[in-house]
Amino acid sequence: MENYIAELMTLAQSCDCGNHHHTIPIERIKIGNSVYRELAAYAEYKGFKHVVIIADENTYQAAGKSLSEILKETGISISLSVIKPDENNDVVADEQSLVQALLEIPVETDVIIAVGAGTLHDIARFCSTKMKLPFISVPTAPSVDGFTSMGAPLIVRGVKTTFQMCAPIAVFADLSVLKASPRKMVAAGFGDMLAKYTSLADWKFGHLAKGEPYCPLVAAITLEALESCVEKVERIAAADEEGIQLLIEALIKSGLAMLIFGQSHPASGGEHHLSHYWEMDFLQRKRPAVLHGAKVGVSTVLLAEVYKGKFLPLLSESMQNSLNNESLKEIMKIYEEIPTPGHLKNLLTQTGGEIMPEQLGIDEQLVAASLSSAHTLRNRYTALKFMNVAAESSPLIRR
Numbered sequence: 530m531e532n533y534i535a536e537l538m539t540l541a542q543s544c545d546c547g548n549h550h551h552t553i554p555i556e557r558i559k560i561g562n563s564v565y566r567e568l569a570a571y572a573e574y575k576g577f578k579h580v581v582i583i584a585d586e587n588t589y590q591a592a593g594k595s596l597s598e599i600l601k602e603t604g605i606s607i608s609l610s611v612i613k614p615d616e617n618n619d620v621v622a623d624e625q626s627l628v629q630a631l632l633e634i635p636v637e638t639d640v641i642i643a644v645g646a647g648t649l650h651d652i653a654r655f656c657s658t659k660m661k662l663p664f665i666s667v668p669t670a671p672s673v674d675g676f677t678s679m680g681a682p683l684i685v686r687g688v689k690t691t692f693q694m695c696a697p698i699a700v701f702a703d704l705s706v707l708k709a710s711p712r713k714m715v716a717a718g719f720g721d722m723l724a725k726y727t728s729l730a731d732w733k734f735g736h737l738a739k740g741e742p743y744c745p746l747v748a749a750i751t752l753e754a755l756e757s758c759v760e761k762v763e764r765i766a767a768a769d770e771e772g773i774q775l776l777i778e779a780l781i782k783s784g785l786a787m788l789i790f791g792q793s794h795p796a797s798g799g800e801h802h803l804s805h806y807w808e809m810d811f812l813q814r815k816r817p818a819v820l821h822g823a824k825v826g827v828s829t830v831l832l833a834e835v836y837k838g839k840f841l842p843l844l845s846e847s848m849q850n851s852l853n854n855e856s857l858k859e860i861m862k863i864y865e866e867i868p869t870p871g872h873l874k875n876l877l878t879q880t881g882g883e884i885m886p887e888q889l890g891i892d893e894q895l896v897a898a899s900l901s902s903a904h905t906l907r908n909r910y911t912a913l914k915f916m917n918v919a920a921e922s923s924p925l926i927r928r
Contacts, residue, residue, distance in 0.1 A: 530558040530781065537750070541789050546744040551791045555677060557699040558781065560774060565596045568642075568665065568701040569603045577639040581608045583630055583653045585620045588645035588669045592706045596644065596667065608635055612652060619818040622651040623684040630656050638662060643697070646714065647673035647821055651681040658694040666697040670710035671718040671777040672822055676700060677784030680793050682805070687813055689805045689906070691797075696788050700781065707773045713820060715768050716882035718776050720826025722783065723876060724800045725755040727832045730863045731798030731911035737856045739910040741794070750786040751795040754779040759876065766879045799904065799913035803828040806903035807891055819889045826882050827889060832913065834870045835900065840912045841865065843919055864912065 534553050541550040559567050572580065580600060584593040589611055597607045610633035612626050620626065630652050634641065641664040643653035650666060650673075657664035658681075666676045675682075681694045729748055736743035758765060758779045764772035786795050793801075804824035811818060841864055845857070852860070868876075874884040883889055886896050904914035 530560065530778070531556075533782075534558070534785070537785060537789060540746055544744065544746045546746065548742050548744050548790070550744070550789050551679075553785060553788055554696055554698060555700065555785075555788075557701075558677075559700070560702045560704065560777060560781075562704050564701045564703050565592075565599050565667075568596070568667070568699070569599050569605070571699060571701075572600065572605060572640065572665075573603050575640070577605060579606050579608070579635065579637045579639050580642055581610060581634045581638045581640075582642045582644055583610045583612065583649055583656070584644040585612050585614070585649060588649060591709065592667060592669050592703065593644040596642070608633070608638065610634065612649065616815065617817040620648050621684055621812070621818065622648045622655070622682065624686075626652055627655055627683070631659070634660060634662075640665060640698075642667055644669060646670045647675050650676060651683060654679075654681040654694040654697075655683060655692070663698045664695070666700040668700070668702045668777065669706055670714035671707050671773055671780055672710070672714040672721070672820065673718065674721050674780040674783035674787075674796055676702075677781050678787040678793070679791070680787065684809075684812060687809060689809050691793060691907075693791075702777050702781075704770055704773055704777075707777060708768065708770060712768060712881050713823070715765065715773070715776065716877070716880040717820040717822025717826070718780055719758060719762070719765055719822070719880045720824075720829070720877060720882050721796075721822035722755050722758045722776070722779055723873060724798075724825040724829045725751050725783065725796060726867050726873070727800045727829050727836070728794075728796050728798035729755075730836070730867055731909075731913070732794045733863050734860055734912055734915070735794075735910040737860055738852065738915065741910055742792075743794075744790055747786045747790045747795050750789075751783055754782040754786070762876055762879050766881070794909070797907075798909075799911040800825050800828040800832050802903040802906050802909075802911070802913065803831065803899045805906050806899040807889075807895060810895055810898075811890075816890070823883055823889060826877050827884060827886055827891075830870050830873045830877070830884055831886065831896070833867050833873055835916075836864050836867060836912055837869070840916055843916060844912075
């Protein structure tokens with residue numbers, strides 16, 4: 530995908546949206562079979578002598594162990610930081626995990642390798658930034674779009690906050706490892722891509738309604754990645770090599786779009802705010818974690834229902850005097866074009882994903898609370914925030 534990165538940078542340089550576009554620091558992206566030997570050759574080329582692998586017990590067995598053996602063949606010394614799970618046997622990117630990783634990275638380390646899915650990448654990204662070390666991404670499941678981004682969603686004092694850290698210098702995704710990942714993680718990755726329907730709408734709304742920064746190029750990159758998944762949902766559902774490669778490429782492209790823009794706006798709107806609210810509630814009540822992509826898939830269905838049933842009527846009534854007619858028409862068109870909840874449910878069901886909050890253990894009270902309060906988690910003007918501001922403190926929805 531190096532050619533793809535070069536194409537993106539050329540497009541970004543000619544973009545006239547008025548925003549500063551960040552340079553993509555990723556030197557190599559390799560997706561295929563037996564790519565860990567290419568990683569070893571890359572590490573040797575870079576002159577790395579001391580590597581730290583950040584993994585958990587499952588991802589170490591899935592990929593970290595074989596990668597360690599391959600790296601050792603080249604004479605590179607390996608240290609391990611196997612992140613310990615919490616009382617629910619979940620690995621969480623909280624203070625305990627971050628400190629564990631920092632303490633287990635020797636001073637002579639040249640590079641950090643994140644072996645795992647989203648949480649382990651967030652931990653590695655934090656350590657990489659704070660210790661001023663490069664890191665390499667080794668996804669073990671096509672479950673999130675954050676592999677190539679700078680954002681690290683971390684749990685600090687029980688609150689989930691996304692911090693801008695750094696992107697990896699390289700990504701090596703082995704298809705044989707990705708294909709062997711649990712099907713629920715494939716469904717989660719598809720759910721994370723499906724969430725772009727509402728995140729892209731919320732992003733454009735924030736721009737038109739409040740002048741928040743927006744880039745048509747970055748939006749187009751994200752939309753193209755989303756549509757590639759929807760068009761080939763049957764292949765992704767089959768979890769064969771073609772489907773897994775298509776999904777991981779889409780997730781990586783979504784991450785690259787965020788990287789160029791420098792923020793998560795194109796891939797994170799009201800649906801992610803609901804997901805973060807649910808996650809924090811689960812943490813506070815010491816309940817087992819639910820996959821991020823599963824939550825945002827469900828929250829996308831929920832917001833499609835809320836936006837079409839509540840937001841559009843409220844918009845036409847409340848914003849006629851504050852927006853010009855063209856902007857109002859454009860906003861309404863954007864949200865009308867979000868697929869129906871029924872269609873979104875059908876897509877998620879094909880991949881084995883959940884479609885209703887109760888399937889994730891999220892009850893009506895938590896749904897109602899999140900619809901009223903989740904918009905406060907980010908300083909971002911989404912339709913969800915508009916609805917709460919417009920209705921003041923009135924409940925948004927009675928389910």
